[in-house]
Amino acid sequence: MTVDTDAGTGTGTATGAISGRLVPLRTKDEVRASTETHQVYVVEIPSRFANGVKDLIHEAIPDLKTSEFSHLRRVVQHKFLPAQLQQQFGQPTKLPRGEGQHTSPILLSPPSTPLPPSPADTGSDLDGSPIYLSPSATPPASSPIDPEHIESPEAKTEDLVRYFLLCPTRYIQHADLYDLLRRNEPFTTYPTAPRILYVTVPTLSPTSQDQAIQWSETYWPIAYKNTNPYGPHPSLVARNTAEIAGNAAEYIALATSAGNQISQLGIGENIGCVVVGSKGGEPEVVAVAGDCRWRSPAGNAESHDGRGNAMAHSVQRAIAMVAKKRLRSSGANPTLLDRSLFGDVPLTDVERPYYEKDNVSGNGYLCVDLDIYLTHEPCVMCSMAILHSRFRRCVFANRMPLTGGMTADKIGTANHPGKGLQHGMFWRPSELNWKFLAWEWQSDDNEVQSSIDDTLHV
Numbered sequence: 001m002t003v004d005t006d007a008g009t010g011t012g013t014a015t016g017a018i019s020g021r022l023v024p025l026r027t028k029d030e031v032r033a034s035t036e037t038h039q040v041y042v043v044e045i046p047s048r049f050a051n052g053v054k055d056l057i058h059e060a061i062p063d064l065k066t067s068e069f070s071h072l073r074r075v076v077q078h079k080f081l082p083a084q085l086q087q088q089f090g091q092p093t094k095l096p097r098g099e100g101q102h103t104s105p106i107l108l109s110p111p112s113t114p115l116p117p118s119p120a121d122t123g124s125d126l127d128g129s130p131i132y133l134s135p136s137a138t139p140p141a142s143s144p145i146d147p148e149h150i151e152s153p154e155a156k157t158e159d160l161v162r163y164f165l166l167c168p169t170r171y172i173q174h175a176d177l178y179d180l181l182r183r184n185e186p187f188t189t190y191p192t193a194p195r196i197l198y199v200t201v202p203t204l205s206p207t208s209q210d211q212a213i214q215w216s217e218t219y220w221p222i223a224y225k226n227t228n229p230y231g232p233h234p235s236l237v238a239r240n241t242a243e244i245a246g247n248a249a250e251y252i253a254l255a256t257s258a259g260n261q262i263s264q265l266g267i268g269e270n271i272g273c274v275v276v277g278s279k280g281g282e283p284e285v286v287a288v289a290g291d292c293r294w295r296s297p298a299g300n301a302e303s304h305d306g307r308g309n310a311m312a313h314s315v316q317r318a319i320a321m322v323a324k325k326r327l328r329s330s331g332a333n334p335t336l337l338d339r340s341l342f343g344d345v346p347l348t349d350v351e352r353p354y355y356e357k358d359n360v361s362g363n364g365y366l367c368v369d370l371d372i373y374l375t376h377e378p379c380v381m382c383s384m385a386i387l388h389s390r391f392r393r394c395v396f397a398n399r400m401p402l403t404g405g406m407t408a409d410k411i412g413t414a415n416h417p418g419k420g421l422q423h424g425m426f427w428r429p430s431e432l433n434w435k436f437l438a439w440e441w442q443s444d445d446n447e448v449q450s451s452i453d454d455t456l457h458v
Contacts (some may be wrong), residue, residue, distance in 0.1 A: 003116075015128065018443050019249065021441075022245055022248055023442050024237045024439050025440060026231065026408055027428070028422065028426040028427075028428060029140075029229075030207050031370070031422070033203075033211075034211070039199065039264075040069065041167060041174075041198065042164065042199050044194075044197075045161060045162060046162070047075070051107055053184075053185075054074070057167060060172070069165070070223070071202070071204070071222055075162050075165075076161070076162065077162060080231055083217075084285060085199070085220075089163065092161055093160070100416040116393070165220070181196070199219075202215050202220075204230065205225070205230075207229075232437060236437075240393060242370065244395070248373065249441075251395070252395070252397050254288060254350070255273050255274045255375045257272065257350050258272030258288045258289060258314070258350050259272030259291065260272075261348040261349065265347070265348070267292045267300075268290055268291035268294055268314075269456060270451045271314050271315045271376055271385075271458055272288070274287070274372070274374075275289075275321075275322055275372050276355075277359065277360055285357055286370060287318045287322050288351045288355075289321060290350075291316055309341065309343075310381060312372070313379070315382035318372065319389050320343075321345075321355055322366065323344075324344060325359075326363075326366070329361060331362070331400035366390060367386075368392070370391055372391050373394075374395070376396060376400055377398065377405070378404065379404065380403070382458065383423065384402075395438070395440075396439075396441065399411070399412055399413050399420075399440065400454065400458055401421070402416060403455065404423075405423045406423070407422070408422050408424025
């Protein structure tokens with residue numbers, strides 16, 4: 001694969017262009033939301049007693065935070081339960097149940113590994129939010145029962161049981177809950193003992209409609225509020241993905257060319273990155289940099305021992321070049337920033353034309369509104385440098401599960417499956433003062449492959 005560069009337009013064009021797709025990275029909280037579950041108590045009660053039982057539970061557990069499970073429907077009809085719960089709970093009936101009915105707690109735990117999403121019927125809650133039902137559910141004739149408001153049912157069905165989600169099991173011991181329910185309606189009215197069930201449910205809210213459907217089929221009916229509390233909204237990700245998808249392969253190819261040229265000189269690893277801005281609404285390459293960690297201050301190739309010059313990673317060099325270009329555009333002398341430690345001058349033919357072109361404003365903070373494309377997932381240090389430089393978007397082509405700082409999951413690679421540092425540096429707004437969107441570029445034909453040691457800090 002070769003890359004033709006044109007300093008006049010400031011773009012790099014790949015011949016025999018690679019093909020692939022952009023896969024948005026999941027945030028730390030999104031990863032947690034997709035895997036974390038806990039158990040809740042569910043009790044069978046006639047529908048007309050649901051509000052009374054709800055008030056009883058809140059009075060008995062004053063520190064109960066319903067916001068923790070607001071994504072779960074509180075009152076559910078049998079037909080809206082996941083198929084495996086319908087089978088385990090048995091057919092709906094009226095209370096009291098027959099003599100000898102089992103009333104001790106039943107452990108009901110659906111698979112802990114999420115299933116692939118599949119189509120499902122949907123209804124809507126009384127507040128307009130969609131409710132995702134299991135495939136076996138029959139669509140209701142009207143809106144499903146609201147979690148916080150129970151309408152008066154018809155007389156002939158008022159004693160049919162509903163499945164009421166009481167609270168997470170950590171809030172109260174089973175024996176105490178059993179005694180509490182037994183001494184209150186409806187169990188003082190009906191000669192039957194409370195049938196308390198354990199159900200495994202997702203701990204956190206779903207982050208997408210597909211996930212809500214999946215969980216409703218697997219765990220318990222979910223109320224999806226059309227938002228993502230743990231990361232960027234799906235519509236934001238989709239819009240930005242569409243915006244950069246057309247040029248991503250070109251920039252990854254250009255970054256690969258930068259890494260190839262540097263490594264051939266013996267002064268760095270086969271790693272490269274490209275910084276892209278926009279001019280008149282059109283994307284334009286601002287800087288190209290390869291890694292030069294094995295370059296001495298005098299410019300000579302050094303022995304490839306240890307970790308080399310960490311300040312000469314390709315990301316650090318690219319940021320330094322952008323800073324010098326901004327300084328030059330503002331009328332100042334960019335040589336004032338010359339530091340051989342950073343390798344902040346172009347060293348190869350592919351880097352030079354982009355550095356010499358004045359196509360970035362002298363105003364604004366460092367890398368605001370700029371995107372960065374890398375051949376490899378940046379190390380933790382460079383991930384933080386990308387964040388602190390205020391980049392808008394980041395795309396990389398090769399995961400580095402042993403050293404990378406961007407990914408939050410543990411998908412790993414073929415050589416290191418199930419590995420990953422799980423830092424997810426790109427989106428941690430509660431801890432860091434900037435966030436940005438990030439993608440992994442997955443090549444369809446494997447033309448973009450890592451040619452470096454997988455323990456290397458990129």
